[in-house]
Amino acid sequence: MKVTVKSVVLFVLIALCLVSLGSAVGEPISVADALDSARQRLAGTYTLEQLNAMTPETVTAELTDAERVALGTAHIRFIVNVPVRVYVLHDKRFGEPVPSEPFWIQERGFESTGLEVLCDGEPFVAYARDFEAGLVGLGVNSFSGDYLHYFVAVKAAREGEVLEITNLQPACLQTTVFEEGAKPYPLPDWDPLERVPEELAGATLVQVDIAWRRTTRLLDYFTETEYPATAQADNIVLTWSGCPKTTQGIQWRTSVETTKGAVAYLNTADHNTFTPGTPTLVAAESTLVKTPSVVNQPELYTHTATLTDLEPGTTYVYAVGDGTENGWTELAEFTTAPETPEPFSFVYMGDVQLGFPRWESLLERAFRERPDAAFYLLAGDNVNRGNDRNEWDALFHHARDVFDRRVVVPAVGNHEYHGGPPDLYRAMFHLRENGPESVPAKQAYSFEYGNALFVVLDSNLPPETHTEWLDTTLGDSDAVWKFVMMHHPLYSSGPGRDNVWLRDAWLPVFDRHHVDLVLQGHDHAYLRTGPMKADMPVESPAEGTIYVVSVSGTKLYDQSEHSYTAVGFVDTPTYQVLDIQLGGHRLTYRAYDIDGNVKDEFVKEK
Numbered sequence: 001m002k003v004t005v006k007s008v009v010l011f012v013l014i015a016l017c018l019v020s021l022g023s024a025v026g027e028p029i030s031v032a033d034a035l036d037s038a039r040q041r042l043a044g045t046y047t048l049e050q051l052n053a054m055t056p057e058t059v060t061a062e063l064t065d066a067e068r069v070a071l072g073t074a075h076i077r078f079i080v081n082v083p084v085r086v087y088v089l090h091d092k093r094f095g096e097p098v099p100s101e102p103f104w105i106q107e108r109g110f111e112s113t114g115l116e117v118l119c120d121g122e123p124f125v126a127y128a129r130d131f132e133a134g135l136v137g138l139g140v141n142s143f144s145g146d147y148l149h150y151f152v153a154v155k156a157a158r159e160g161e162v163l164e165i166t167n168l169q170p171a172c173l174q175t176t177v178f179e180e181g182a183k184p185y186p187l188p189d190w191d192p193l194e195r196v197p198e199e200l201a202g203a204t205l206v207q208v209d210i211a212w213r214r215t216t217r218l219l220d221y222f223t224e225t226e227y228p229a230t231a232q233a234d235n236i237v238l239t240w241s242g243c244p245k246t247t248q249g250i251q252w253r254t255s256v257e258t259t260k261g262a263v264a265y266l267n268t269a270d271h272n273t274f275t276p277g278t279p280t281l282v283a284a285e286s287t288l289v290k291t292p293s294v295v296n297q298p299e300l301y302t303h304t305a306t307l308t309d310l311e312p313g314t315t316y317v318y319a320v321g322d323g324t325e326n327g328w329t330e331l332a333e334f335t336t337a338p339e340t341p342e343p344f345s346f347v348y349m350g351d352v353q354l355g356f357p358r359w360e361s362l363l364e365r366a367f368r369e370r371p372d373a374a375f376y377l378l379a380g381d382n383v384n385r386g387n388d389r390n391e392w393d394a395l396f397h398h399a400r401d402v403f404d405r406r407v408v409v410p411a412v413g414n415h416e417y418h419g420g421p422p423d424l425y426r427a428m429f430h431l432r433e434n435g436p437e438s439v440p441a442k443q444a445y446s447f448e449y450g451n452a453l454f455v456v457l458d459s460n461l462p463p464e465t466h467t468e469w470l471d472t473t474l475g476d477s478d479a480v481w482k483f484v485m486m487h488h489p490l491y492s493s494g495p496g497r498d499n500v501w502l503r504d505a506w507l508p509v510f511d512r513h514h515v516d517l518v519l520q521g522h523d524h525a526y527l528r529t530g531p532m533k534a535d536m537p538v539e540s541p542a543e544g545t546i547y548v549v550s551v552s553g554t555k556l557y558d559q560s561e562h563s564y565t566a567v568g569f570v571d572t573p574t575y576q577v578l579d580i581q582l583g584g585h586r587l588t589y590r591a592y593d594i595d596g597n598v599k600d601e602f603v604k605e606k
């Protein structure tokens with residue numbers, strides 16, 4: 001081939017065209033990157049008041065072209081082998097035939113079909129368009145986080161062709177047959193499809209994660225923390241990430257000015273002498289936590305330290321700081337679990353969620369009345385919007401005079417999933433990671449204290465993710481007392497809140513290993529069952545398991561009458577103290593209101 005100036009210029013022009021075409025049609029930026037850049041730009045441009053006044057239209061107009069492509073095409077993607085008709089089943093409450101959001105349904109040529117299906121009692125309307133064989137990309141559910149997430153039906157466009165869907169992204173997407181009774185959200189507590197129209201019956205249903213509905217918020221997203229971190233350590237919390245006899249987890253936070261931290265600790269016996277001993281120093285692991293929603297402090301550091309090789313049954317004094325001479329907090333103390341079983345007490349509380357100042361009074365009452373209680377169980381819904389950091393700032397602020405000296409043991413509630421999976425819960429707590437492999441770390445775990453086993457479950461997840469591990473953990477322990485804590489109750493308090501799938505999965509396991517008490521929340525009232533076995537009342541606690549629902553915050557619900565209720569009442573936040581007595585063979589349980597009145601009590605002996 002003859003190389004001329006003309007041919008070189010032509011080659012260069014073609015190459016430039018290909019490069020620009022490549023960047024135009026190539027991989028969009030990810031949805032996560034698009035959300036990050038949009039959120040940072042919005043927070044840097046507007047006041048909180050202006051951000052909170054935005055609408056789906058005004059916030060969509062703020063997006064760059066690249067963000068618009070990502071948010072309109074890359075939330076859900078899959079490959080089809082033949083030309084298809086894709087139906088997006090969208091919550092009708094967004095409006096119909098023109099939905100208020102998301103922007104891409106109209107923009108990308110989806111048209112209202114007039115078809116409707118019921119899911120979880122809500123009508124969903126089908127928007128449809130045709131796609132060639134190849135990549136199908138769909139956008140985000142909404143910027144408001146309102147209502148339920150859309151789901152998808154796919155049909156081969158030409159009769160007789162067999163549809164195959166591959167490369168589903170994210171990988172957690174699943175497919176099943178679109179038919180009466182199929183589940184768009186493959187979790188037990190969401191109702192299946194009803195009134196499936198003929199046109200959609202037999203299509204392929206792409207099932208989605210219900211938690212995604214609030215992961216793409218740009219509206220009702222920005223907020224301020226009432227309790228910003230400073231350069232000095234605060235919100236100090238004791239947890240266990242190892243054995244309670246010989247280890248102690250300590251966590252705190254600082255503003256970004258302080259990038260490292262340390263703990264200094266000393267056995268109280270060496271401290272309370274005329275010539276105190278030298279404290280041991282342990283460096284903390286410091287993690288930058290980014291939460292762009294908190295406009296007045298979008299970043300802070302959490303610091304966690306694990307003290308190891310401690311003496312069992314021993315009280316230590318400690319301080320945390322940045323490791324400099326003057327950077328230490330005031331002294332606080334912790335006590336390790338005893339080496340051999342002996343009497344001990346602990347506190348259990350149901351949902352905090354709302355009303356932190358009043359909850360602080362309840363917590364302080366518990367601490368004042370029972371300073372001997374070794375640790376505090378929190379049964380989930382510890383905050384209202386679990387992925388909003390300002391709420392954790394507030395929770396720990398209101399617990400600051402108790403959780404820096406008594407260990408907190410949390411469970412995951414449904415509100416920890418607000419805004420998506422409970423990522424911030426995991427970032428906020430330094431916990432044991434000995435749960436089932438099929439459950440994300442820290443969302444389920446177990447530990448022994450004295451002669452008791454404590455098993456903490458994540459009842460938001462399909463129970464089968466836990467069952468085998470639960471069975472093994474309960475079976476392997478020779479503890480005298482076995483306690484389980486989880487958020488959703490096996491025996492509910494309120495009307496229409498029966499979690500039958502949890503009972504089906506876990507009741508036989510609790511029965512098999514004779515769990516003594518199951519400590520729960522979620523129903524915002526107080527209910528204790530009598531001893532239960534095989535889903536029936538039994539004569540004495542020695543034969544059965546007792547189930548408790550309680551609430552510690554100010555969100556309160558009604559209660560309905562149930563055959564299994566031994567004690568039930570409403571409108572009363574409580575804390576419960578459980579005393580393991582008499583060489584560890586008697587359990588005395590009492591529920592107290594904020595004035596210290598005993599609202600319920602029972603004794604179980606072994």
Ligand SMILES: [Fe+2]
Binds near residue numbers: 381523
């Ligand atoms: Fe809940």
